[in-house]
Structure formats: C-alpha cells, structure tokens
Amino acid sequence: MITIDTISKKYGKEVVLNVEKIEIPKGQSFGLVGNNGAGKTTLFNILLDLIRPTTGLITSNNIVVSESEDWKNFTGSFIDESFLIGYLTGEEYFEFIGDLRGMNKADVTAFIAQFSDFFNDEIVGKKKYLRDLSKGNQKKAGIVAALMGNPEVVILDEPFANLDPTTQIRLKQIIKNLTENKEVTVLVSSHDLTHVTEVCERIVVLDKGAVVKDIQRSEETLKELESYFAL
Amino acid sequence: MIMHFLKLEWKQFFRSSHWQKGIAIKILMAFFALYFIVVFLGIGVGGYFILKKQFPEQDPLVLVNSFLLYVFLGDLIFRYFMQKLPVMNIKPMLTLPIKKSKIVHFILVKSSFSFFNIMSLFFYIPFAIVLIKQGYDFEGVFGWLFTMILLVQSSNFLNFLINKNAVALGILVALIVGGYAVQYFQLFNLPGFVGTGFDFIYQNPTTVLTFVVILAGLYAVNYKQLRNEVYLDALVSEKTKEVIASDLSFTDRLGDLAPFIKNDLRLMWRNKRTKSSIWMLALGLGYGLIFYTNPVYEDIEVMCVLVGVFSTGTFLINFGQFIPAWDSSYYNMLMSQNFKYERYLKSKFTIMTISVVLLFVLGIPYLYFGWDILAVHFAAMIYNVGVNSHVILFGGTFNRKKINLEEKAAFNFQGTGAVQWLIGFPLMILPMAIFGLINWLVSFEIATITLGVLGFIGIALHKKLMAAIIKKYIANKYIMINAFGKEA
Numbered sequence: 154m155i156t157i158d159t160i161s162k163k164y165g166k167e168v169v170l171n172v173e174k175i176e177i178p179k180g181q182s183f184g185l186v187g188n189n190g191a192g193k194t195t196l197f198n199i200l201l202d203l204i205r206p207t208t209g210l211i212t213s214n215n216i217v218v219s220e221s222e223d224w225k226n227f228t229g230s231f232i233d234e235s236f237l238i239g240y241l242t243g244e245e246y247f248e249f250i251g252d253l254r255g256m257n258k259a260d261v262t263a264f265i266a267q268f269s270d271f272f273n274d275e276i277v278g279k280k281k282y283l284r285d286l287s288k289g290n291q292k293k294a295g296i297v298a299a300l301m302g303n304p305e306v307v308i309l310d311e312p313f314a315n316l317d318p319t320t321q322i323r324l325k326q327i328i329k330n331l332t333e334n335k336e337v338t339v340l341v342s343s344h345d346l347t348h349v350t351e352v353c354e355r356i357v358v359l360d361k362g363a364v365v366k367d368i369q370r371s372e373e374t375l376k377e378l379e380s381y382f383a384l
Numbered sequence: 385m386i387m388h389f390l391k392l393e394w395k396q397f398f399r400s401s402h403w404q405k406g407i408a409i410k411i412l413m414a415f416f417a418l419y420f421i422v423v424f425l426g427i428g429v430g431g432y433f434i435l436k437k438q439f440p441e442q443d444p445l446v447l448v449n450s451f452l453l454y455v456f457l458g459d460l461i462f463r464y465f466m467q468k469l470p471v472m473n474i475k476p477m478l479t480l481p482i483k484k485s486k487i488v489h490f491i492l493v494k495s496s497f498s499f500f501n502i503m504s505l506f507f508y509i510p511f512a513i514v515l516i517k518q519g520y521d522f523e524g525v526f527g528w529l530f531t532m533i534l535l536v537q538s539s540n541f542l543n544f545l546i547n548k549n550a551v552a553l554g555i556l557v558a559l560i561v562g563g564y565a566v567q568y569f570q571l572f573n574l575p576g577f578v579g580t581g582f583d584f585i586y587q588n589p590t591t592v593l594t595f596v597v598i599l600a601g602l603y604a605v606n607y608k609q610l611r612n613e614v615y616l617d618a619l620v621s622e623k624t625k626e627v628i629a630s631d632l633s634f635t636d637r638l639g640d641l642a643p644f645i646k647n648d649l650r651l652m653w654r655n656k657r658t659k660s661s662i663w664m665l666a667l668g669l670g671y672g673l674i675f676y677t678n679p680v681y682e683d684i685e686v687m688c689v690l691v692g693v694f695s696t697g698t699f700l701i702n703f704g705q706f707i708p709a710w711d712s713s714y715y716n717m718l719m720s721q722n723f724k725y726e727r728y729l730k731s732k733f734t735i736m737t738i739s740v741v742l743l744f745v746l747g748i749p750y751l752y753f754g755w756d757i758l759a760v761h762f763a764a765m766i767y768n769v770g771v772n773s774h775v776i777l778f779g780g781t782f783n784r785k786k787i788n789l790e791e792k793a794a795f796n797f798q799g800t801g802a803v804q805w806l807i808g809f810p811l812m813i814l815p816m817a818i819f820g821l822i823n824w825l826v827s828f829e830i831a832t833i834t835l836g837v838l839g840f841i842g843i844a845l846h847k848k849l850m851a852a853i854i855k856k857y858i859a860n861k862y863i864m865i866n867a868f869g870k871e872a
Contacts, residue, residue: 201720205862225722235869236717238647240654240789245646252643253721282654302722 154179154306154338155200160209162195162362170195170206170362177355179305180335182328184353185342186378191359193342194232197310200340201230213306229304231295231312239284243276243294246283247301254302261301268297271323289315296324300331307331308340313348321348328352346382350375385482389490417499421506428510432518445515445528445586450579456539457560459504463543464553467500484614488607492541501540508532520586527589528582534595541602545609644731651710652703655789658710668698669746676753685828686820688757689835692764693772693815695747699739700768704776705807707732708857712786712868719865725854733773733850740768756828763835764815770842772811774849779807781856784867 155177162170170192177183185193198204200211202218210217213224230236238246244265251261265277275290283291292315299307312328313321329352331337343349349356350370358366358381366381368374435444477487512529516522546552563574585591632649635642652658672691675681694701703710708728711718718728744765751758815835822831842849 203716203719203862203865222724225720228720230720232716235714236720238714238717240650241647245650249643249647250721253723 154181154214155340156212157196157200158210158212160196160199160206160211162192162199162204163207168362170199172196172209172359172362172364175357175364175367177338177340179338180332181355182332182339182353183341184349184356185340185359186344186346186349186356187342187359188344188382190361192362193359194310195362196359197230197232197308197340197342200308201228201232203232224306227305228308229299229301229306230308231292231299232308232310234288234291234295236295236298237283237291240282242280242282243272243286244278246294247277247298250298250301256302264301265297271297271320271327273320289317289320292316293320300327304337306338306340310342311344312341313343313345325352346375346378350378385486386490393494420503424503424506425510428507429514431507431511432514445520446579446583448511449582449586450573450576452582453563453575453578454560455504456535457556457563459500459536460539460543460546461553461556461560463500463539464547464556467498467540467543467547469544469547478614484611485607487614488610491610492603492606495540495544496537498540501536504536505533523589524586527592528586530592531582531585531595534592534599538595538599538602541599541606544606545602638731638734640727641731641734644728645735648710648731648735651789657787657789664702665698665743668702669695669743671695671698672747672750672753672757676750676757685760685823685831686816688760689764689816689819690812691757692761693768693812695750696740696744696761696765697768697772697811699743700736700772700776701808701811703739704732704736704773705779706783706787707777707780708864709780709783709785709787709868710789713789715865715868719861725857726850729777729850729854729857733777736773736776737769740765740773756832760819760832760835763832763839766836766839766843767815768839770839770846771815774842774846774853775810776807777850778853778856781853781860784864786868786870 155175157172157175157177159174160170160172161168169190172192185196187193195204199206200213200218202222202224205219210219212218214227216224218224238249241249247261247265248258251257251264256264269277272293276286276294283294286294292312296309296312299309312324316324325348328339328341332339332354339352341349341353354370356366356368356370356374356378357364358378366378368377431448432444435442435447439447478484508529512525515525546556566572566574567576630653632646635645635649638645652662671694675687675691681687708715744761747761748758750761815838818838819831819835822834
C-alpha cells in the first residue's frame with residue numbers, strides 16, 4: 154500500500170531523517186516509536202506531502218504523493234491542532250470535512266453518532282468553538298475527523314497523548330476495529346510503548362532519523378522495546 | 385525584577401520571527417511616527433506666533449485652552465479605536481516567585497510610555513517653553529504643563545477602563561458633537577467654559593494637585609481591576625461564550641463552493657481580527673463623501689475612479705490581500721484534504737465578487753452627485769471583478785505570514801509584508817492612470833467605457849487567469865506551509 158523509498162530530509166547540514174526502505178502492506182497497523190527528535194512527525198509530514206523530502210519518494214497505492222494529489226481521496230490524517238479550524242464548533246467542523254469527503258449532512262450525523270461514547274458528550278452539542286476545548290477534546294475531534302469518508306489510509310501522530318485513560322482504551326478499540334478486516338492501513342506514532350504494542354502488528358523504531366528496529370509484534374515485543382529504550 | 389521584565393520585552397520584540405521579515409513595516413511606522421513628531425514639534429514651537437498673528441487681540445494660551453476640550457475628547461476617541469490594552473505574557477510568571485502586584489504595576493507603568501502619551505508632549509513642551517520665553521509667568525506655565533501631562537496620563541488609564549464599552553464611546557461622541565453644537569448655535573460656549581478652567585490653573589498653579597489626585601485615582605482603579613485578572617481562569621473566562629450558530633444553508637446553492645464560503649463567513653464573524661475590520665467597510669463605502677462634497681476635487685475626474693475602485697472594493701482589498709493567510713492556522717489540514725486548489729480559490733473569488741456587487745448597490749445613493757459618477761463607479765465595479773480580484777489572488781501567492789485571528793485589527797500589521805503595500809499600485813493607481821490618460825486624450829465617456837471593457841476582458845479570461853494563479857499557488861505550497869507554521 155505504502156512504499157517509503159530512501160527518504161531523507163536535511164535542514165542545512167543537519168540530517169533529520171534518513172530511511173532506507175519501508176514497505177507497508179494494505180491493512181497493516183503500523184506503529185512508529187522513537188524519542189523526541191527521532192523524525193516521526195517529519196516522516197508523517199512527508200507522507201502527507203506537507204514537507205518535501207531531500208531525496209527519495211513515497212508512493213501510496215501506486216501514487217507518488219509529491220507528484221499527484223489523488224492520494225488525498227483515500228487518506229485521512231490528524232497531526233496536531235493545526236489541523237483544526239478553531240472558530241468552528243465540533244459539528245460545523247465535521248460538516249466541513251464531511252463536505253470535502255463527499256458526505257452529506259445525514260451521512261455526517263450518522264457517522265458522528267457512532268462516536269458518542271468516545272466523545273463523552275464533550276464535543277458535539279456543546280455550543281463551544283474548537284479553540285475553547287481542552288487539548289484532549291481537541292484531539293478527539295481531530296482523530297474522528299481523520300476517520301471520515303472511509304479512508305484506506307489513516308495517519309495519526311501521537312494520538313494517545315493528552316487523552317484520558319478511558320478514551321485511550323476506547324481509541325485502541327477503534328484502531329483495532331479499523332484494521333480488523335485488513336482493509337484500512339493505519340499508521341500511528343507514539344511515545345507510549347504499551348499502547349503501540351497493543352494496537353500495532355508491526356513496530357518501527359526511529360532514532361535520529363534512521364530505522365533501528367523493524368519488528369513484527371510478538372509476546373516479547375514490549376520487553377524488547379523497553380530494554381532498547383532503557384539504555 | 386523590573387530589569388528582568390524589560391529584558392523579556394526586549395527579547396520578545398527582537399526575536400519574534402515577525403521582526404526579521406517585517407523590517408520594512410517597522411521602518412514605515414518609524415517614518416510615520418517621525419512625521420507626527422515633526423508636525424507636533426512644528427506646531428508646538430510655531431503655534432504661539434501663528435495664533436498671535438491670526439488673532440492679535442487674543443491671548444494664545446487662552447485660545448489653546450478653549451480648544452483643549454476637543455483635544456482631549458478627540459484623543460480619547462482615537463485611543464478607543466487605536467490603542468491596544470497593555471499586554472504581557474504573564475502565564476509563565478504566575479508560578480514563579482514574583483509578587484502579582486509587581487507584574488500589574490509593571491504592565492500599568494509600561495503603558496504610560498505608550499506612543500499615544502509621548503506624542504502630544506512634543507506639542508505641549510515646546511509650546512510651554514515658548515510661553516515662558518514670551519514672558520509668561522514661569523510657575524503658571526509649569527503648572528499648566530504638568531496639568532497637561534497629568535491629563536494625558538489620565539486619558540491613558542481612563543481609556544483602559546472605558547474600552548470595550550460602547551456606552552462610554554457614545555458619551556464621548558455626544559460630548560464632542562454636543563459641545564460643538566451648543567457653541568455653533570451660540571447657546572453656551574462649553575469648550576470656552578472648560579478653557580477658563582485651564583486659565584484658572586495658569587493663574588493658580590497649585591491646583592495641579594487636583595489632577596495628581598485624579599491620576600492616582602484612575603491608576604488605583606486600573607490596578608484593582610487588573611490585579612483581579614492575574615489568574616488563569618480570569619484570562620480564559622471571557623473566551624468561553626456560548627456559540628450562537630447561524631444557519632448558513634442558503635449558501636448550499638453555490639454547490640461545491642459552499643463549504644468554503646460557509647467557513648469564510650464564519651471566519652469573518654467569529655474572530656476579533658476580522659470583526660474589528662468590519663467597520664472599515666462603512667468607512668470605505670463613505671469614502672466618496674470626502675471627495676464629492678469638497679469643491680476642490682470637483683474638476684478632478686480621476687478621483688471618481690479612486691472612489692469607485694475603493695468604495696466597491698474595500699472588502700476585496702481588506703479580505704483579498706490576506707488570502708490565503710486567513711486560513712494559515714489550519715493550512716496544513718487544508719493541504720492534506722481532498723479538494724483541488726481551484727475549488728478553494730474559486731470560493732474566495734466568489735465571495736469577493738459578491739461583495740463588490742453588493743457594495744456597488746449600497747453605493748447607489750452616490751447618484752445624488754450625478755449620473756456620471758455612478759457610471760464611473762459601475763465601470764470600477766466591473767474592473768474590480770475582472771482585474772483587481774485576479775491581481776489580489778495572484779498577490780496572495782506571496783503571502784508568507786501567519787495571521788492570528790484573535791487579535792484586533794486597527795494598526796495590526798501582522799501578516800503584512802511588502803507585497804501588501806506594493807499590490808496597492810496596480811489595484812488603485814493603474815485604473816486611475818488609464819482613466820486619467822484616456823480622459824485627457826479622448827473623453828470622459830470613452831475613459832469610463834475603457835475601464836469597464838478591461839474588466840470584462842478580465843472576466844472573459846477568468847478560467848485562464850485562474851489556471852495561472854493556481855499553478856503559482858501549487859509551486860509555493862511548501863514555502864507557505866513552512867511560513868504559516870511559524871508564530872509571527
């Protein structure tokens with residue numbers, strides 16, 4: 154589904170990302186872990202064609218992301234709060250994204266209704282602008298918006314950060330459901346090793362821009378990761 | 385401690401990424417300030433002699449005093465719109481071992497040195513010196529000068545109390561208009577009456593103490609009010625007003641442009657920056673009244689073009705020059721969403737076109753000044769739609785500055801770069817030049833028609849022009865994403 158081919162990014166002389174080759178098959182749940190500055194967000198930004206790589210190409214569903222915009226049709230993403238429109242209410246924001254994703258108002262309402270537990274009555278029907286919500290609630294709105302319009306690829310940067318424990322558990326369930334039928338490819342980055350090992354079948358560790366580990370999940374994965382980071 | 389604060393202010397000023405790029409604007413503002421300083425100094429030094437010459441039988445000081453009511457009321461109204469309330473990023477300070485009272489005092493004292501307070505001193509001080517040189521009583525003049533300084537400072541603190549209060553603004557305007565009216569109809573000379581009060585101060589300089597008390601009182605009230613707001617919840621509490629969502633489904637008729645247009649309407653309605661520029665629209669619409677009622681401009685037909693372009697295009701210019709920076713805070717999201725640039729830009733174009741036509745319709749009362757003027761306005765409207773809208777969209781590709789929607793607009797140059805100043809040239813000067821030239825060579829009618837025809841050509845070429853503009857936007861995509869990601 155997604156091929157990352159010799160992607161590197163340099164700012165001046167500083168290399169922030171240097172990835173040889175990563176092949177992500179359709180339906181895989183892919184986890185990206187690494188310390189601060191490892192290049193996780195940079196990689197996602199390149200995937201979304203928000204930053205140009207210094208070398209290399211990323212293809213998504215045989216589309217080179219930096220050359221055609223067609224990948225946008227099947228890709229949903231949430232990187233940070235800059236993906237939210239602060240002066241809209243939750244409903245209005247979902248309606249806007251839904252419009253862009255070819256959903257009508259009824260579709261949007263039905264879609265949002267599925268997440269009423271996840272939202273815990275704090276986003277929809279609150280008459281509050283997104284900019285006035287707490288960081289965690291903003292994140293919830295952004296994540297759900299990324300799932301709108303049946304995307305085949307979902308990219309979430311640090312989705313567990315800022316969420317309360319209940320919501321973290323619910324989010325893990327949502328991600329598991331997504332990849333259940335092997336239809337949707339999910340890419341998640343996180344600092345939290347437990348969360349990632351729980352939802353992702355494959356985990357890639359980045360360090361200073363380079364891939365240092367690429368493992369399929371097994372019983373020992375969490376231990377392996379913990380011992381790696383415990384240096 | 386004060387040194388720490390000052391150092392922080394200094395760093396904030398020079399390290400903002402805005403500073404490095406916005407240097408042209410800073411220079412321009414500096415020239416602006418310098419200009420005012422020179423003008424005020426000129427009036428301050430020469431004022432006495434001018435008044436003496438014009439009104440030889442009257443005392444210049446008494447004359448000045450009889451005007452002070454207008455000066456201070458006008459100053460307050462000006463401050464109401466222009467002066468920003470003192471701010472400081474206090475959040476990081478709250479948990480540090482710094483007395484809250486100290487923070488508040490610092491903010492208040494800092495505001496005393498605002499441009500608005502310093503400016504008028506360039507008049508009062510030289511004027512006072514001239515008075516002393518001319519043999520006025522030394523102590524009296526000093527008392528008078530100190531009263532002026534104290535009053536300017538009092539205005540400063542009074543403004544913070546009445547700002548955001550429309551009733552107070554109403555009272556100020558009523559006082560200034562009423563004062564003028566009763567004077568004009570010779571019912572009662574209110575400004576003169578207030579002036580005699582100032583004369584009294586000159587004769588009895590010790591009365592200056594009253595104004596010290598007034599200033600101290602205003603400072604104390606400000607202190608008390610601010611001191612209560614040095615809490616996190618006070619800082620955020622005003623934000624969370626309940627949303628009044630309006631039904632914008634009428635825009636659905638615009639098809640796939642609707643979501644963007646809805647967004648733009650909400651953007652304008654719900655953010656400080658855009659809301660406070662709405663009164664600019666009224667100003668722009670009424671722009672013609674300055675020219676058409678003034679006999680000096682009667683024979684300068686080119687002025688009709690300026691008024692026409694400006695009055696039908698205020699929205700186009702105000703809104704258009706910051707495309708796509710309005711959307712800068714969520715530009716990343718837009719760029720990863722499933723739509724084509726064309727759809728986005730088309731929606732902006734549509735909004736601008738509607739505004740131009742609407743403003744023309746609202747400006748139809750200009751008919752009062754003659755058919756020919758309305759004809760020029762009509763041609764200017766076509767020109768705005770056909771030419772200026774494309775020019776301004778093209779100019780948008782040079783936008784590199786993030787806009788914080790939550791800040792007030794007056795004198796807010798955030799998001800402004802050299803392009804915003806340069807773009808004024810083709811927008812206003814070009815149609816004026818074309819019109820002026822043809823009007824001079826051929827005739828008024830042909831000149832008007834030419835403007836309209838240019839507009840129609842632009843409309844006819846709309847698709848081609850848009851394609852070129854879109855190309856430019858795509859080429860600049862990454863640079864814009866990068867620039868919008870930086871705090872100004």
